[in-house]
Every structure is written in structure tokens, then in C-alpha cells.
Amino acid sequence: MRISTAQFYETSAANYSRSYANVTKTGDEVASQVKLNTAGDDPVGAGRVLQLQQMGTMLNQYNANIGTVNTGVVQTETAMTAITSAIQRAQELVLGAANATFTDKDRQANAAELKEVQTQILGLMNSKDADGSYLFSGSKSTTAPYSVNPDGTYSYQGDQTRNLLPIGSGISMAANTTGWDAFEQAINTTRTTTTLTSPAVNDNVIALSGGSVSNTAAYDNKFAPGEPYSISFQSSTQYKILDKAGNDVTADATSTGKFSSNNEGNQTIGFRGLELTLNVNLTTAQYGDAAQADAAIAGHTFSLAVSNSTVSTTRSPGNPSTTVVTDSTVTDQTQFNETFPSGGAIIRFSSATEFDLYAAPYDATTSKPVSSGTLTGTPVANQAVASGVTFTFSGTPVTLASGDQFTAQSSTQQSQNILNTLSNVITALNGKVDGDPVAKQKLQATLSSTIGNLTSAANQINDAVSDGGARAKTATDQGVTNQNLLDNGSNEAQGITASDPVDAIARLTLQKTMLQASQLVFTQLSALNLFSKL
Structure with a gap:
């Protein structure tokens, strides 16, 4: 077979070029310690590396979201812990105001400090993060969660949205605590009202409080279905309770409807999960004469019902x-x-x-x-x-x-935020009580209900803090899993892209030898042509 000189030179040049390219590529691999520079180097490996990079990007975003969740938990927990401390101070002031030796002036001093506590709590409820977003407004981060209404009450202006962030494959976690969850679901222990229906004009002989919920289960299951109730006093020692259907349910009350009219001291009536405070205000003569006491008390009737929204x-x-x-x-x-x-x-x-x-x-x-x-x-x-x-x-x-x-x-009266609870007790403490036994009785009932509501508000905040702690722990644990996946992916990608130094150097040595051989063969064979024989 004849081979032309031109064909020989082209073949030799191609072989030399290929050998030189191999040496250059392997030399770069030895220098950089990277064997996968283009998809052509290893198509399957390149595809896998791309998948690992995409997974790594997603895992990094998950970890960033975990950081956001944990930061949110810390910020809200700090605010709620400060609110809890303020509530404790409010409880001390309310309990102090119940002191029998306190005068109107003393109670007004406590009311003034309670107003400062209320202002402090309002500021904490309206806390912002470093970006200027409100912590407790839900998705309405530019709206202050709490504001005062024209009637002096405070209402929640945020929403109930939990801002969910993905922290793992198929796993999302709330990055915020809403004011609705932390403050608006505090159970209102004083969500019932008594109204005097007879006589038409209140003579203040009988004072019956609206009641405080002492057993939520009994209240929900037994009291609520039967309201409104009618409580009528039959004599100076007995009262009767009828439910909305007219059934006599007095047997469900403590002492089966019996009470004492010998003094004006507070008496507690327990009825279907509710505790009402009863006070009897008679003259000295009436206290000493059962017939006069019966005449003064009999005929007084109250309506007892869930307070309107x-x-x-x-x-x-x-x-x-x-x-x-x-x-x-x-x-x-x-x-x-x-x-x-x-x-x-x-x-x-x-x-x-x-x-x-x-x-x-x-x-x-x-x-x-x-x-x-x-x-x-x-x-x-x-x-x-x-x-x-x-x-x-x-x-x-x-x-x-x-x-x-x-x-x-x-x-609804089923719940009451801490701000409105404080407003109610501040108003009561600023009222005139000295020398007015009826006003004193009403104040004591307000103070008792306030203590119950403050405790309920603190418990609700504690639940919100616990929820935040649980979210932070779950997010942190997921962060560990994410980091393990990142490390494993990085190791796998490095195994595909990283060069084996021993293999690469041996391969480079071989390719250099082959390049030198191709140069020598070309030199020797190039001499075998007709021109060299002329």
C-alpha cells in the first residue's frame, strides 16, 4: 500500500497534536487537582455534580430560613418575657389594692402605676425587628398589631397568618408568633353578666357579681347550654335558679340554694363551673330580725347570662x-x-x-x-x-x-387581651369607694376577676413562648440534618471532580513518553522519502 508524503505528514501531525493535547490536559489536572473541567470530561459525572450543586443551593437556603426562624423566636421570646414580668408587677399592684386599709388615694396611686405598666406592655406588643417590621402582626408586618379605639378599648389590627418558611424537603416552619396566638386567646374568666330584673330600681340590698369561671369544662358543658338563668331570692336564707327552659336547677348550686344574710361579707356561690360573689346589705334592725330580713330580700331577681360580644x-x-x-x-x-x-x-x-x-x-x-x-x-x-x-x-x-x-x-367575651383587662381595673381603682360598701363590693369583684384574667394572660404567653421554643428546636435539629446532607454532597462532588494525584502524575509521565516517542517516530520516518534520495 502506498502512502503519500502529504498523507504521512497529516497523520503524524494529528497524532502529535492529540498526544500534545493529552499532555497539556493532564498537566493542568496535576496542577489544579481537578479532573472535571467540562461536561465532556465526564458527562455522567458532570450531570451528577450539577444535581449536587442544585441540592447544595437549596440546602443553604433552608439553613438561611432556619436562621430566620431562630432569630424570630429569640426576638418574640424576649418581648414576651418582658411582658410576663410586667404582668407580674400588675398582679402585685392589683393584690395590693385589695388591702382593706387602702383608701381611694392609695388605690389611685396603684391605678397610675398600672397605667404605666399598660403603656409598657403596649410598646412591647408593638415591638419591631431590625428591619422595622412588627413582630406580632402576622403577615401585616407594616401595621402596628395593637391600637386604641375611640372608646378606649384596645384591639388587634394584625392577622392570624403564620409566615411559613421551608427548612427541609417537605418541611415548613412558622417564622413568627402572631398577636392573635400570644395575646388574643387569653381566656376571660369573667365572661358572664348578672342583671337585676326585680325590683325595677336597684336598692342595693343584694349585690351579685357577674361571676368568674372556675371550671372551664363544667362551664362549657353545663352552664352555657342552659343560659340565660334566673336567680330569684325567696327569703333571707334561700334562692332559686331556673334555666332558660324554666327548669329548677338550684340543686347544681353550692349548698343547694342556701345562703346567709347575717352579715355583708362576701359569700361564694358555685354553679356549673362558675363562681359568683354574693353580698347582702341590710340595716342593723333587719340583720337582727329574720322577718324583716325576709321582707327586704325576697323578690330580688337577677338574670345570669353569657356577656354579649x-x-x-x-x-x-x-x-x-x-x-x-x-x-x-x-x-x-x-x-x-x-x-x-x-x-x-x-x-x-x-x-x-x-x-x-x-x-x-x-x-x-x-x-x-x-x-x-x-x-x-x-x-x-x-x-x-x-x-x-x-x-x-x-x-x-x-x-x-x-x-x-x-x-x-x-x-367575644370568651377571651380578653391584657390591655383591656388593665383598662377595666384601672377604671375601677380610680372610682370612689371610701364610705360606700356597695362600691367596695363591686371593686372586690373586679379585682378578683382581674387576677384571674392576668393569670390567664400570663399562661397564654407562656404557651406562645413554649411554642416558639419547640419551633426553634425543630428548626435547629433540621439544620443538623441539612448540614449532613451538604457535607455528604460536597464529598461526593469532590470525589467526581477531584483528581487522584498519583494516577494523574503516572498518566502524565506516560503521555509525555508517548509524545516524545511520536516526535522521534516522526523524525525517523520523515527521512524515508524520495527527496532524501536525490
Whole structure:
């Protein structure tokens, strides 16, 4: 077979070039200790390395989210711990105010300090993180979670959203604690009310408190189904309790309806998980004569029922008119329970008299009215009745305009935030009590219920702190798992991309030898041509 000189040179050049490229590549591998520089070096290995890199990016993001969760837990726990300390001080002040030797001036001094405690707690509830976002507002991080309403009550302006962050494959963790969870679910131990129904004018002979829940299970299972109750005093030693169906349920009360009228001291009536305080205020002559005591006490009747829910309303700053809501009262508790939005409502006026009530937040494209109506009332139409609530507007006549909007927040009596609990006791302590035994009895009942609510608020915060601690532990444990996966992935990727120094040097030596051999063969064979024989 004949081989042309040109073909010989081309073949030799190609072989030399290939050998030189191999030497150069292996030399780079020895120098860098990396054997996988392009996908062409190892297509399968390159694909696996890419998968490992993507997994590493995801795991790093998971770890960053874990850091966010842990930071959030620390910040909220710091605020809640400070609130708990403030509650402890409030409990000391309330217990101190119950001292029998205290005067109105002493109680007012305690009320002044309680106001400072309330201001401190409000500031802590409205704490922000380093980015200026509110800690307890849920997803509404730019909205202060708590604000004071025109009627002096405090309401939660955030939402119940837990901001979930992925911390592992298929695992998400809340990065925040909402004010709803930490402060709004504190059980209100004083969620029932007594109302004197007979006689028509209160003569203060019998003082019966609204009661405090002492057994939640008994209250929910036995008391609530039978309310409202009627408590009627038959004599100076016996009372009778009827449930809403008229059944005599006196046997469920302590001492089966018996009480003492010998002195005005506090007496406790236990009834279906509820404890009521009874005080009897008779004259000296009546205390000493059973017949006079019977005549003075018999016929007094009280209604005992779950307290109605409350609604606080605020005007939107952008309203065309200056009209405000002067009063918002639950007038139909059943309808309120069935239709009023639990997350708050928006009242929007489409004209000067026509309105719609929507669930908050309002969206012009998707929101549908929960209730609609027209202003009513006498002597002027100044009331909007919707979902069991009557809203009263200012002005005679009322000058509402199309586009006016009002936000309504409901508060059931089943729970009460710490700010409103403090407001109630501050008001009571600032009242006149000296020389008024009835006022003193009412104050003692308020102080007892306040202690119960403060304890409930502290317990709710403790639960929120425990929840945060559990989340932090879970996130930290997952971080360890993530780091193990990162380390394993890094080791596997290094095994694919890293060069074996011994193998690479041996291969380089061989390739250099082959390059030198190809050079020598080319030199020797290039001499075997016709031109060299001329």
C-alpha cells in the first residue's frame, strides 16, 4: 500500500497534536487537582455534580430560613418575657389594692402605676425587628398589631397568618408568633353578666357579681347550654335558679340554694363551673330580725347570662365625609354569632344612606357583601343595622357620603387581651369607694376577676413562648440534618471532580513518553522519502 508524503505528514501531525493535547490536559489536572473541567470530561459525572450543586443551593437556603426562624423566636421570646414580668408587677399592684386599709388615694396611686405598666406592655406588643417590621402582626408586618379605639378599648389590627418558611424537603416552619396566638386567646374568666330584673330600681340590698369561671369544662358543658338563668331570692336564707327552659336547677348550686344574710361579707356561690360573689346589705334592725330580713330580700331577681360580644369601629382616614361612629352595639347576639365575620368587617357606603358590610380585608373585585341595608333610626336615620350589630353615626342629620368606609373589629367575651383587662381595673381603682360598701363590693369583684384574667394572660404567653421554643428546636435539629446532607454532597462532588494525584502524575509521565516517542517516530520516518534520495 502506498502512502503519500502529504498523507504521512497529516497523520503524524494529528497524532502529535492529540498526544500534545493529552499532555497539556493532564498537566493542568496535576496542577489544579481537578479532573472535571467540562461536561465532556465526564458527562455522567458532570450531570451528577450539577444535581449536587442544585441540592447544595437549596440546602443553604433552608439553613438561611432556619436562621430566620431562630432569630424570630429569640426576638418574640424576649418581648414576651418582658411582658410576663410586667404582668407580674400588675398582679402585685392589683393584690395590693385589695388591702382593706387602702383608701381611694392609695388605690389611685396603684391605678397610675398600672397605667404605666399598660403603656409598657403596649410598646412591647408593638415591638419591631431590625428591619422595622412588627413582630406580632402576622403577615401585616407594616401595621402596628395593637391600637386604641375611640372608646378606649384596645384591639388587634394584625392577622392570624403564620409566615411559613421551608427548612427541609417537605418541611415548613412558622417564622413568627402572631398577636392573635400570644395575646388574643387569653381566656376571660369573667365572661358572664348578672342583671337585676326585680325590683325595677336597684336598692342595693343584694349585690351579685357577674361571676368568674372556675371550671372551664363544667362551664362549657353545663352552664352555657342552659343560659340565660334566673336567680330569684325567696327569703333571707334561700334562692332559686331556673334555666332558660324554666327548669329548677338550684340543686347544681353550692349548698343547694342556701345562703346567709347575717352579715355583708362576701359569700361564694358555685354553679356549673362558675363562681359568683354574693353580698347582702341590710340595716342593723333587719340583720337582727329574720322577718324583716325576709321582707327586704325576697323578690330580688337577677338574670345570669353569657356577656354579649363587643364591637369597636374606626373611620377610614380617606373618607369623603367627616362622619364617625359614635356607638357600635351587639343587639342580636344570635345573628352576630352566625354572620359577623370573625376576622373583622368593613362597612362601605354606596350612597349617603345605603351600605354593605364585607368581611375584612375588602377587595373591590372579589369581596361580596355579608349584609346590606339602609340607614334607619328615630328621630333621624343615623343607624346601620348589620349582622346583629347596630352602628350609630354622628351628626343630625347624618352626612355620610358614597365611598365612606369604616372598619369594625369584634371581641367575644370568651377571651380578653391584657390591655383591656388593665383598662377595666384601672377604671375601677380610680372610682370612689371610701364610705360606700356597695362600691367596695363591686371593686372586690373586679379585682378578683382581674387576677384571674392576668393569670390567664400570663399562661397564654407562656404557651406562645413554649411554642416558639419547640419551633426553634425543630428548626435547629433540621439544620443538623441539612448540614449532613451538604457535607455528604460536597464529598461526593469532590470525589467526581477531584483528581487522584498519583494516577494523574503516572498518566502524565506516560503521555509525555508517548509524545516524545511520536516526535522521534516522526523524525525517523520523515527521512524515508524520495527527496532524501536525490
